[in-house]
Amino acid sequence: MAKDVIKKAKNGTYYFRANLGYHSVTGKQIQKYCSGFKTKKEAREEYSRLLLTKSEDSVESAGKLPFKQFIEDIFLPWYKTRVKERTYDNRLPTVKRHLSYFYDFLITEITPLHVQKWQLFLSKKGYAPSYIRIVQGLFSLSMDRAVVLGLVESNPSKIVGNVKKTKTKIDFWTKEEFEKVLSFFYKEDYYQHFLFMSLWLLFMTGMRIGEATAIQWEDIDFETGMLSIDKTLYYKNLDDYTFVEPKTKASVRHIVLDEDTLTLLHQWKDVQQAVIQTNFVMSYNGVPTQKHTLAHVITRFAKKAGVHRIRLHALRHSHASLLISMGENPLIIKDRLGHEDIETTLGTYGHLYPNSNFEVAHKLKGILSFQTATENKDTSPKNQFTAQYLRKDLETNNAITMQ
Known part of the structure; x- marks a missing residue:
């Protein structure tokens, strides 16, 4: 059962906070707080009126926000303020090239299954796992921002997880x-x-x-x-x-x-x-x-x-x-x-360092000097597995002595 948005204040009046959609540019939720109503009916009537006359700057709901609009109008302007200019310029082509896969979706339509298919799509295109991890990291960051702004409930990228990290082969000239x-x-x-x-x-x-x-x-x-x-x-x-x-x-x-x-x-x-x-x-x-x-x-x-x-x-x-x-x-x-x-x-x-193990092994040779005991000085109890071999050794030694 949905919670009643009309609340009663301590002084006996009524108030509410109306969610009027999301700003078409910032993506932030538009809210309006109204209070001082003498009756609950008055408060509800005003609440209904506000819902019918939403701001022109709002979208009807987060579910109708296209992912492309979110990236271009909301995420990228925010991301630009969070990183160095050269980082932003380097990442911008990557965002436009690979996140465009989701441009035909509304932001709330993107599911974990879509993300998994996208991973496979990038892999089949021949991109290295390390590069795919970077690309998905950017997508995941954008969806994290959407969660913060209340545009989606969860991040489908985090549900799927990133591709497996692999060791990158280091190329060089000798x-x-x-x-x-x-x-x-x-x-x-x-x-x-x-x-x-x-x-x-x-x-x-x-x-x-x-x-x-x-x-x-x-x-x-x-x-x-x-x-x-x-x-x-x-x-x-x-x-x-x-x-x-x-x-x-x-x-x-x-x-x-x-x-x-x-x-x-x-x-x-x-x-x-x-x-x-x-x-x-x-x-x-x-x-x-x-x-x-x-x-x-x-x-x-x-x-x-x-x-x-x-x-x-x-x-x-x-x-x-x-x-x-x-x-x-x-x-x-x-x-x-x-x-x-x-x-x-x-x-x-x-x-x-291909020869390091061999060099270490060579240096370890003969580094310890030792001589083992000539008789058993350990009188601690033996476990059942080793005890049977001890008995066999004693029987063999006794047989040799009797001969």
């Missing part, structure tokens, strides 16, 4: 593969010299691309060899880019550059500054480099060198792999890459 790629760059050509230096710097430092493209010449201390990383570049286009805070607090760090890298940077600075005056290290035209430029370079030169193509971010993995092959301590690798904790480093690259 030292030998990278050497083959480098051999195809003609450094006498200004543009190829720039490309050579860009890939070298990423491979030899493990910087994220946003960190690398933000590096200024004053960030490099050529006397100490210290590279300071305290910013990342948020790039939209040639005319719209800015420096922003690094990904995490641990991303603010110092990397000591090797002598080869410092020498090559000296050479590149002389060549670059003779052509154009700029503070950007990774630049040939005075503006920061686009990651797509370097990604295309990797594709072209990997093909020339006859090595497998890797993603741009895999140069960061390549640096970690190189350090591991050199036997570097994971804590050093953690600090160099700017990971927040050692678990991230080991969780990502732990499998790249």
Whole structure:
């Protein structure tokens, strides 16, 4: 039985709170509180009148709100205020591409079965489980918001659960593969010299691309060899880019550059500054480099060198792999890459220590010195299983003694 919305106050008058639908833009529930009615009848009459003359800004009910309208008019404007601008810009295409699967539904029509079918649909499209988890995370976040706003009673995404988490295979270039790629760059050509230096710097430092493209010449201390990383570049286009805070607090760090890298940077600075005056290290035209430029370079030169193509971010993995092959301590690798904790480093690259178990086993050989007892000094009660073997041993020993 439905609860009566008309309530009696302590002073004997009557009041009510009327739900007048949901705002078509914000999605928030529209409510109006009325009080001071002398009789319950008066209160009910006013309540009925309000329901018949709902605000023009409201939708008739949450059940009639299309999911597409909810995403575009309610969720995305709210989401934009909750995350960094670059995060929003990166996620927006994903939201529009994959959440459009539900655009023909009213928000209350989406069921757990629909979500499960959507998961299978994305899987059949060839998307990796890790990517599907990100996409569904965004959908689940939107439905959580709908629950908060009272547009739906529950989140169907949480009922179904996300796809199973799988270990992502780390792709990288070995030292030998990278050497083959480098051999195809003609450094006498200004543009190829720039490309050579860009890939070298990423491979030899493990910087994220946003960190690398933000590096200024004053960030490099050529006397100490210290590279300071305290910013990342948020790039939209040639005319719209800015420096922003690094990904995490641990991303603010110092990397000591090797002598080869410092020498090559000296050479590149002389060549670059003779052509154009700029503070950007990774630049040939005075503006920061686009990651797509370097990604295309990797594709072209990997093909020339006859090595497998890797993603741009895999140069960061390549640096970690190189350090591991050199036997570097994971804590050093953690600090160099700017990971927040050692678990991230080991969780990502732990499998790249293929000989660690064999090395440990070799070191354990002969480490303990011992000699077992020549007689039984344990007088504690024996369990039934071992006692039968003890009796057999005694009988055998007695038989031998009698002979």
